[in-house]
Amino acid sequence: MDVISLGNEEFEGRNNAYLLDGETTTLVDTGIATPRTRTQLREGLAEHGHDFSGLDAIVLTHFHPDHAGLTGEIQAASGATVYAHVDDAPLIERDEGALAELDDRRHTLFEQWGMPDAEREELLAFLDSHEGIAGEPARVTRIEDGDGIEVGDLVLETVHTPGHAAGLCCFEFSEGREAFVGDAILPVYTPNVGGADVRVEAPLERYLDSLRTLVARDYERVWPGHRDVIEEPTERARFIVDHHRERTERVLSVLSEGPANAWAVSAALFGDLEGIHVMHGPGEAFAHLDHLERNGVVERDGREYVLVDDPDLEALIPPA
The missing domain is CATH 1.10.10.10 (Winged helix-like DNA-binding domain superfamily/Winged helix DNA-binding domain)
Known part of the structure; x- marks a missing residue:
């Protein structure tokens, strides 16, 4: 597994994409759809002998553009299978109804929150x-909690951890000792809850439940969507x-x-x-x-x- 570091000036700093090389060449998250990040991802893949057209699968932790923005472009170049949780799939596909519902929910809550004009x-x-940073639509193979995704010699087990996003998932491997965790936990700051995905009902309660899921899993280390590997994820979740x-x-x-x-x-x-x-x-x-x-x-x-x-x-x- 190789880490490809990607810039992200629009939101929270450095993103990570993870390259799983082998019979099924797989990318976990793709980065934001900006020219700079696109170049960085191409260069990172090239260092390991790959390009967009050679990818077989893309596994997305959640729909946010800094994790999924380049997915549609890569899929168009490669025909890669894209996996994402059923709750986030319509937004990654840029479904007009789902986007309209998200927009309506935001406007309703902005009013309820008392946000000044x-x-x-x-x-x-x-x-x-910043609408363009979400990139091109992709065709999504929908996954749910407990689903296994075969990527070469690995099977990634889907662990649904909503809160920061409705469909946010972790993907565990190495016999359950490690996981890709997206923005479920991060090494420096705490993931936003409530504003990052306004579709989530009872957002804090659901996020706390997800943190307890990670504590129960007790991984040895995890690979987050931003910055560096977390060596004591159980303590970080606590x-x-x-x-x-x-x-x-x-x-x-x-x-x-x-x-x-x-x-x-x-x-x-x-x-x-x-x-x-x-x-x-x-x-x-x-x-x-x-x-x-x-x-x-x-x-x-x-x-x-x-x-x-x-x-x-x-x-x-x-x-x-």
Whole structure:
């Protein structure tokens, strides 16, 4: 297995694509559809004696453009089979109905979150100007939790870990001791929940469940979608659970001062935001507020959330 490092100035920094060489030459994630990243991926493949046309399969951790953007172009050049979870497949295929539903959901939530008009226009302009990074549509072979994907001498077992994205999957190998984890856990920062994929219902609850899945799997090491290999993934997953408990405590502190909407809570947590973070910040705040509402700690009155109970934080978000 070879790591191909790809630039990503549009979002969160360096991406990883993973090349599995052998009878079935496979790429795990493809990078964002920009000229710079396309060149880097071509050069990385060439270092190992491959090009786009020689790939047999592409395995995608999730639909986000910095992981799937070049997929359609590569498939057009190679005829490669593309595997992705059933929940993300319509977006990778650029299905008009699925894209319209995503757009409608975003607009509904932006209103519910209390996003001011100026920031909303800024965000929509950013999204429109970056529409091309999603690349060309691809034909997707749909997979689900527990499915095995044969790639040469390896079988990748699909482990569905929703939260950051509805269809985010990890793919374990080496007799279950290692895995490609996409953005399920990352080595430096914590994956966004709530804004990164507004289709996810109960986003924080689902993400915490996914983190507990990774703890239960207890991998020796994992290969993330960004930056470097994670050598102690179980501890990293536990750290992120604890991080979300601490963030929930901060959200409760904001609400103790009076009712607030997701935008106001986001401002208290993250300050001023720009670019994609105009969506990610209030989305993360919403994920926590939604979790508190589902557990009877807050009530929503229109756009605002009102604190109605003083929770036991460890009962609300137990350690993993």
